[in-house]
Amino acid sequence: MSYYHLLLTIYTASCIVQLLYWSILYRRLIQAQSLNVDNKYTPKPVTVLICTKNRLNNLKANLPSILSQQYDQLFTLIVDDFSELDTYNYISRLQKKERYLIYHKVTENITGKKQALAEGIVKAETQWILVTDDDCRPQSDNWVTIMTQKAQVNCKSIVLGYSPSITKDSWVSRWAHYETWITAVQYMSYAVAGIPYMGVGRNTLYHADVISPSHILNHKDVSSGDDDLTISQIATATNTTICLEPDSYMWTDGPSSWKDYYRQKRRHLSTSHKYKLIHKLLLGGYSASQMLFYISAILLCVYGHWTMVVILYLLRIIFIMIISKGIRGRLLSNLQLWTMPIYDFLQFIFYLFFSFTIFLPQRNKW
Numbered sequence: 001m002s003y004y005h006l007l008l009t010i011y012t013a014s015c016i017v018q019l020l021y022w023s024i025l026y027r028r029l030i031q032a033q034s035l036n037v038d039n040k041y042t043p044k045p046v047t048v049l050i051c052t053k054n055r056l057n058n059l060k061a062n063l064p065s066i067l068s069q070q071y072d073q074l075f076t077l078i079v080d081d082f083s084e085l086d087t088y089n090y091i092s093r094l095q096k097k098e099r100y101l102i103y104h105k106v107t108e109n110i111t112g113k114k115q116a117l118a119e120g121i122v123k124a125e126t127q128w129i130l131v132t133d134d135d136c137r138p139q140s141d142n143w144v145t146i147m148t149q150k151a152q153v154n155c156k157s158i159v160l161g162y163s164p165s166i167t168k169d170s171w172v173s174r175w176a177h178y179e180t181w182i183t184a185v186q187y188m189s190y191a192v193a194g195i196p197y198m199g200v201g202r203n204t205l206y207h208a209d210v211i212s213p214s215h216i217l218n219h220k221d222v223s224s225g226d227d228d229l230t231i232s233q234i235a236t237a238t239n240t241t242i243c244l245e246p247d248s249y250m251w252t253d254g255p256s257s258w259k260d261y262y263r264q265k266r267r268h269l270s271t272s273h274k275y276k277l278i279h280k281l282l283l284g285g286y287s288a289s290q291m292l293f294y295i296s297a298i299l300l301c302v303y304g305h306w307t308m309v310v311i312l313y314l315l316r317i318i319f320i321m322i323i324s325k326g327i328r329g330r331l332l333s334n335l336q337l338w339t340m341p342i343y344d345f346l347q348f349i350f351y352l353f354f355s356f357t358i359f360l361p362q363r364n365k366w
Contacts, residue, residue: 004305011296015312017289022323026185028192030326035150035245044152045073046144047124049131051116053081056090058134065137067098071144077102077124081116082109117201118213129206131227132250136163136202139332140247147205147248156241157210158234160191161203165254167334172261176254178343179350181333188244190282194237197279198228203250210234219274229271232279244330269354287351294348317341 048066052059059078066076078091080103091103104123106116121129130147151159165180167173187198204227211234219229231240255261275283293316300309321340328335335343 004300004303007296007300007303008305008308010292011300011309011312014289014293014296015316017285018293018316019319021286021289022320025189025193026327027323028189029185029244029330030323032188032192032242032244032330035146035153035243041149041153043071043073043145044128044148045075045126046071046128046130046148047075047077047126048144049077049079049117049120049124049129050134051079051081051113051120052083052087052134053113053116054083054087055134056083056086059087059090062134062137063094065141066132067094067101068141069138069144070141071148073126074144075100075102075124075126077104077120079104079106079116079120079123081106081113114216114219118216121208121211121213121216124208127208129208129211131201131204131206133202133252136250136252138247139249139251142247143250146245147203147243150241150243150245150248151205151207154241157207157239158196158199158231158241159205160188160196160199160231160235160240160242161205161248161250162188162244162331163200163202163250163252164332166251168254172256172258173254175343175346176261177333178335179347180254181328181331181335182343182347184331185327186283186286188242190279191235191240191242195278195282196235196237196240197232197275197283199231199235201227202252203248204231210239219271228268229274232275246330246332249332265354290344290348291351294345317344320344 048069050059050063050066063076063078076098078101080087080091082105088103088105091101095101095103102123104119106119108115117131128148128151130144147159147161151157162184163180164184165173165177167177184200187196187200190197211230215230215233218233255264272280272283297309297313300306317340321337324335324340325337327333328337
């Protein structure tokens with residue numbers, strides 16, 4: 001077999017694999033059912049669990065939007081992971097007018113926020129625990145209501161929510177928004193397909209019966225993974241659902257610099273080797289096929305074989321844009337369809353770059 005035929009085979013096969021992922025898996029989000037509340041729904045007590053460490057400005061900016069939620073039986077638990085005294089003082093002042101605001105100081109100072117989450121789960125006295133971060137603010141004051149409705153109406157113990165990144169006028173912000181969006185497309189579509197593998201710590205609802213401190217602390221050798229590795233352990237096709245109601249989304253500020261983004265992604269990717277085999281194969285299949293698609297396309301163009309490259313490229317990217325158009329609206333994304341080819345190529349660079357950085361030493365941080 002000549003180099004041309006080998007490259008063309010790789011190019012064609014990787015294109016087909018990509019189309020299968022988008023048509024079989026990711027397209028499911030367009031067809032995912034919206035919330036349909038009936039008379040059987042009865043609000044249950046809920047604890048919103050927020051871990052924080054020296055992020056007083058975040059608490060001041062976002063905690064009021066949590067405390068103002070329209071939900072009668074709502075407790076807000078702030079788990080302080082050895083912050084400076086100003087965090088305690090701020091919460092103490094709020095407690096004078098917020099009777100259901102609870103403060104807990106972590107007992108053991110270890111790297112990462114797993115200890116804080118584990119202690120928070122123990123401290124929460126309600127059957128439902130809604131986890132978020134101190135840098136998040138809800139789309140509406142019905143966030144808690146919708147997340148709990150989704151669980152109870154569908155008889156599920158875990159609800160995977162969405163936390164879009166706010167887009168600002170910078171390339172790192174735009175890229176972070178896209179990367180957050182495509183990550184949500186993946187983990188939510190996998191959950192709809194019955195193979196949940198992760199959630200986000202900014203917006204996930206648990207029933208106390210399915211989560212325990214041991215699930216959080218099982219992977220103390222890595223500082224991150226409190227959300228994805230926990231979901232990987234306890235989520236199943238029968239106990240997990242997703243929430244695509246816009247009023248349930250939790251907005252977060254994206255990284256302010258490429259350095260912050262790099263550090264954030266390195267931390268998140270450091271847990272991927274602990275995923276279940278089926279999740280590794282499926283996720284690896286998508287990233288590998290995208291890298292092979294672009295690498296073989298570039299090599300074919302170098303050797304002057306443009307025609308087939310252009311035909312397959314247009315077929316693939318137009319198909320992705322059609323499906324993305326349907327998903328984009330459901331996830332409140334401001335992505336412009338004409339930018340999809342740009343972001344798609346940048347994702348190839350992303351996969352290529354971070355496939356090498358996993359071999360670099362990493363410093364654990366909270």
